[in-house]
Amino acid sequence: xxxxxxxxxxxxxxxxxxxxxxxxxxxxxxxxxxxxxxxxxxxxxxxxxxxxxxxxxxxxxxxxxxxxxxxxxxxxxxxxxxxxxxxxxxxxxxxxxxxxxxxxxxxxxxxxxxxxxxxxxxxxxxxxxxxxxxxxxxxxxxxxxxxxxxxxxxxxxxxxxxxxxxxxxxxxxxxxxxxxxxxxxxxxxxxxxxxxxxxxxxxxxxxxxxxxxxxxxxxxxxxxxxxxxxxxxxxxxxxxxxxxxxxxxxxxxxxxxxxxxxxxxxxxxxxxxxxxxxxxxxxxxxxxxxxxxxxxxxxxxxxxxxxxxxxxxxxxxxxxxxxxxxxxxxxxxxxxxxxxxxxxxxxxxxxxxxxxxxxxxxxxxxxxxxxxxxxxxxxxxxxxxxxxxxxxxxxx
Numbered sequence: 348x349x350x351x352x353x354x355x356x357x358x359x360x361x362x363x364x365x366x367x368x369x370x371x372x373x374x375x376x377x378x379x380x381x382x383x384x385x386x387x388x389x390x391x392x393x394x395x396x397x398x399x400x401x402x403x404x405x406x407x408x409x410x411x412x413x414x415x416x417x418x419x420x421x422x423x424x425x426x427x428x429x430x431x432x433x434x435x436x437x438x439x440x441x442x443x444x445x446x447x448x449x450x451x452x453x454x455x456x457x458x459x460x461x462x463x464x465x466x467x468x469x470x471x472x473x474x475x476x477x478x479x480x481x482x483x484x485x486x487x488x489x490x491x492x493x494x495x496x497x498x499x500x501x502x503x504x505x506x507x508x509x510x511x512x513x514x515x516x517x518x519x520x521x522x523x524x525x526x527x528x529x530x531x532x533x534x535x536x537x538x539x540x541x542x543x544x545x546x547x548x549x550x551x552x553x554x555x556x557x558x559x560x561x562x563x564x565x566x567x568x569x570x571x572x573x574x575x576x577x578x579x580x581x582x583x584x585x586x587x588x589x590x591x592x593x594x595x596x597x598x599x600x601x602x603x604x605x606x607x608x609x610x611x612x613x614x615x616x617x618x619x620x621x622x623x624x625x626x627x628x629x630x631x632x633x634x635x636x637x638x639x640x641x642x643x644x645x646x647x648x649x650x651x652x653x654x655x656x657x658x659x660x661x662x663x664x665x666x667x668x669x670x671x672x673x674x675x676x677x678x679x680x681x682x683x684x685x686x687x688x689x690x691x692x693x694x695x696x697x698x699x700x701x702x703x704x705x706x707x708x709x710x711x712x713x714x715x716x717x718x719x720x721x722x723x724x725x726x727x728x729x730x731x732x733x734x735x736x737x738x739x740x741x742x743x
Contacts, residue, residue, distance in 0.1 A: 533588020
């Protein structure tokens, strides 16, 4: 028995002699896929800032290169893992793999490989789109939808790969991997809120559409990571990572010079324009973590209903009055960042005039959309909890 353990330890650098299959260090491929997600989060923020500050002058911007690095990293890492498992060069990893079209590899690697291929496919499509139709200022242009699909697959692939590795680990390595999952959750939260940013701009924060958009993308993330992570304060940690990242980027980007290269230019731009101050999702995250022990014994659907309603009510209670402050002149400073405007912001824009987009709160449509937001928050919470339970059980 001892000789068998020694033999296994010599053939795999990630295995300890006392327990076959037990990791003694975080595998390189975990860091690689985690780095891919971080790359696209930074690149995506940079690209949006570039569009607001400079315009789309060329495809070969540093921001675009950082975004595409995500697809390259994910594709190469996943491809190597799949080929290694299929050829039998890594029997230890192959034992924790699945079979797809006669290839073997970790489930997360197959998902991330598809995402990497999709992202790289979107690059020439995006370049052709701009050459054919000119500048787009929308997040959901056709090539961006293809790109976002690839990014989503890489996020899921990274999540599944890191979680399955954590589920097979123990001791210090398991704790490190659990913290990596929480960091990944913060990055996923940032990407999710970037996708709906056009609905959550500060002048729209007194509209029902803003809260419906957040109800779709955030409860699912919080519920999932509350199940996946072994940390008692998983939601708060995930929201904290997002908040810290968004604030640091808000403060750093204006330090770099920039000049618009497209017209018309309505605002004098001398430095990079950052995105908005982070949404206060950390408040409902903290409240849900505090109430978790009481909700844990409930059945799945009542628990999802309570979580969705609590999330939306708490978020509405803090974001609505905070939005009033953000739209006012009092927040026009470096800390809250509402003094920065895109070069194409017209002088009569609501943000320039420190006004909300007018809404008739007595109208039936407003309350219908708010009711939709409640239902979507509940469904999002239930979907996240189910996905989290599935990911927590994955070992391949």
